[in-house]
Amino acid sequence: xxxxxxxxxxxxxxxxxxxxxxxxxxxxxxxxxxxxxxxxxxxxxxxxxxxxxxxxxxxxxxxxxxxxxxxxxxxxxxxxxxxxxxxxxxxxxxxxxxxxxxxxxxxxxxxxxxxxxxxxxxxxxxxxxxxxxxxxxxxxxxxxxxxxxxxxxxxxxxxxxxxxxxx
Amino acid sequence: xxxxxxxxxxxxxxxxxxxxxxxxxxxxxxxxxxxxxxxxxxxxxxxxxxxxxxxxxxxxxxxxxxxxxxxxxxxxxxxxxxxxxxxxxxxxxxxxxxxxxxxxxxxxxxxxxxxxxxxxxxxxxxxxxxxxxxxxxxxxxxxxxxxxxxxxxxxxxxxxxxxxxxx
DNA sequence: TATTGTTATACTCTATAACTATA
DNA sequence: TATAGTTATAGAGTATAACAATA
Numbered sequence: 001x002x003x004x005x006x007x008x009x010x011x012x013x014x015x016x017x018x019x020x021x022x023x024x025x026x027x028x029x030x031x032x033x034x035x036x037x038x039x040x041x042x043x044x045x046x047x048x049x050x051x052x053x054x055x056x057x058x059x060x061x062x063x064x065x066x067x068x069x070x071x072x073x074x075x076x077x078x079x080x081x082x083x084x085x086x087x088x089x090x091x092x093x094x095x096x097x098x099x100x101x102x103x104x105x106x107x108x109x110x111x112x113x114x115x116x117x118x119x120x121x122x123x124x125x126x127x128x129x130x131x132x133x134x135x136x137x138x139x140x141x142x143x144x145x146x147x148x149x150x151x152x153x154x155x156x157x158x159x160x161x162x163x164x165x166x167x
Numbered sequence: 168x169x170x171x172x173x174x175x176x177x178x179x180x181x182x183x184x185x186x187x188x189x190x191x192x193x194x195x196x197x198x199x200x201x202x203x204x205x206x207x208x209x210x211x212x213x214x215x216x217x218x219x220x221x222x223x224x225x226x227x228x229x230x231x232x233x234x235x236x237x238x239x240x241x242x243x244x245x246x247x248x249x250x251x252x253x254x255x256x257x258x259x260x261x262x263x264x265x266x267x268x269x270x271x272x273x274x275x276x277x278x279x280x281x282x283x284x285x286x287x288x289x290x291x292x293x294x295x296x297x298x299x300x301x302x303x304x305x306x307x308x309x310x311x312x313x314x315x316x317x318x319x320x321x322x323x324x325x326x327x328x329x330x331x332x333x334x
Numbered sequence: 335t336a337t338t339g340t341t342a343t344a345c346t347c348t349a350t351a352a353c354t355a356t357a
Numbered sequence: 358t359a360t361a362g363t364t365a366t367a368g369a370g371t372a373t374a375a376c377a378a379t380a
Contacts, residue, residue, distance in 0.1 A: 006284050008291065015303050016290055018310035023190040025317040028236055041369080061339060069195055074371055076340055098338040098379045120175055123183055128175075130316040131309065136182050139309050142302055143185035149297040150192045208346080228362065241348050243363055265356045265361040 022127070029122050038115035043068060043078055045115065048087060051104035052112050058103040060093060087111055189294070196289050205282035210235060210245055212282065215254060218271035219279050225270040227260060254278055 008016065027042065034040045040048070050067055051057055065075045079102055082088040087108035093099030104112075128136060175183065194209065201207045207215070213235055218224055232242045246269055249255040254275035260266030271279075295303060 006287060008287055008295075011300075011303050011307055012290075012295055014311060015307035016294065018307060018314045019186075019190060019193075019294075022310050022314050022317060023186060024236060025314075026186075043370085062337090069191060070370095071372055072339065073341080073373080077370075080340095093338090096338080096380075100339060123175065123179075126317050126320070127183065127186075127313060128179055129320075130312050133178075135309055136178050138305060140178055140182035140185060142298065142306050142309070143189050144181060145297050146294060147185045147189050147192075150189060150293050153293070210347085229360090237347095238349055239362065240350080240364080244347075247363095260361090263357080263361080267362060 026123070026126055029126055030119060033118045033122050034115055037118045038111050040111070040115060041078075043070075044082060045112075045119075047075075047078060047082065047102075048104060048108055048112050051088065051102065052109055056103075057109075058101050061100045061102060064102060082108070193290070193293055196293055197286060200285045200289050201282055204285045205278050207278065207282060210237075211249060212279075212286075214245060214249065214269075215271060215275055215279050218255065218269065219276055223270075224276075225268050228267045228269060231269060249275070 031042050034042060034045050038045075046068055047064060050064065051059055061072070061075060061079065064079075065072055068075065070078075079088065079090060083090055085107075087105060089103050089105060091101050091103070093101045131139065198209050201209060201212050205212075214231060217231065217234055218226055228239070228242060228246065231246075232239055235242065237245075246255065246257060250257055252274075254272060256270050256272055258268050258270070260268045298306065
């Protein structure tokens with residue numbers, strides 16, 4: 001067998017294209033709402049939401065970076081913006097002197113609260129309106145395993161031929 | 168009823184988050200592959216693919232812009248890059264003196280062909296590997312109506328609190 | 335030595351508004 | 358007037374590599 005089949009069947013193509021377009025349109029609408037309602041980019045919202053979800057309201061930089069897929073420097077940049085806006089604080093981690101702990105502030109939670117209703121409204125209208133309860137369940141059941149698979153398979157270097165540190 | 172319910176149930180949240188993360192990871196992997204294999208951004212690939220699909224290999228600028236959601240100027244920028252790289256040509260439309268027709272070149276088709284196998288391989292491995300044939304069918308059946316709904320509902324101005332049809 | 339995080343830098347991409355030309 | 362497309366501009370965001378400090 002010559003490795004993986006070099007094509008997608010029509011059904012796969014349909015699913016793939018629909019997935020791409022649905023997410024693209026949804027993302028676009030959400031970004032607009034977040035910007036208008038709370039002057040937040042999507043990434044900033046994700047960071048705030050992640051902090052807001054945490055029991056302590058805090059995360060290490062590395063944890064945040066892992067969750068958002070970005071480079072460290074991109075996270076530093078965004079954390080800097082959020083800090084300047086008073087939505088988070090940064091402090092040295094207690095257990096590891098190298099680390100930085102990011103914590104959401106009251107203003108951050110407030111901002112999150114201000115933005116959330118509109119966010120949910122859009123997701124509800126755009127994504128879920130045409131789906132029945134059973135549909136939503138089915139969608140989650142389909143996508144959650146895919147997500148787990150994606151998280152597991154490529155540690156972060158889904159590169160076909162990359163190899164680091166050849167020392 | 169106070170308009171739309173201000174929350175998502177746990178199943179909806181699961182579906183929403185999985186959708187976002189799956190697409191984000193997939194997109195990231197695909198972008199990397201396109202860049203490495205053919206020095207193309209995702210947008211550029213989309214444009215080329217759209218032109219390659221067209222019977223004539225051509226599209227009007229406006230048609231391309233509509234499909235890629237972007238602003239006109241962003242499209243002009245990308246078309247300029249593709250033209251500079253010799254992957255497309257731009258010429259005045261025949262029927263409408265205002266219009267510009269973009270056409271994919273042989274080099275453009277070649278580039279597309281060079282990039283496609285790796286693209287498909289990634290989608291196959293990341294998205295479809297954990298899904299059965301029936302799953303894929305179900306996924307398409309769920310997402311395609313959502314896509315149609317999204318295309319139809321908000322003409323492009325999903326304003327946060329505007330209520331349309333107040334007539 | 336490896337890891338955490340920051341900084342400097344360069345680059346890509348996008349949107350807005352002003353502008354030209356045609357319908 | 359409205360539409361098609363371009364241009365100028367300005368801003369947001371990202372990645373890379375070099376760096377400092379701690380493990």
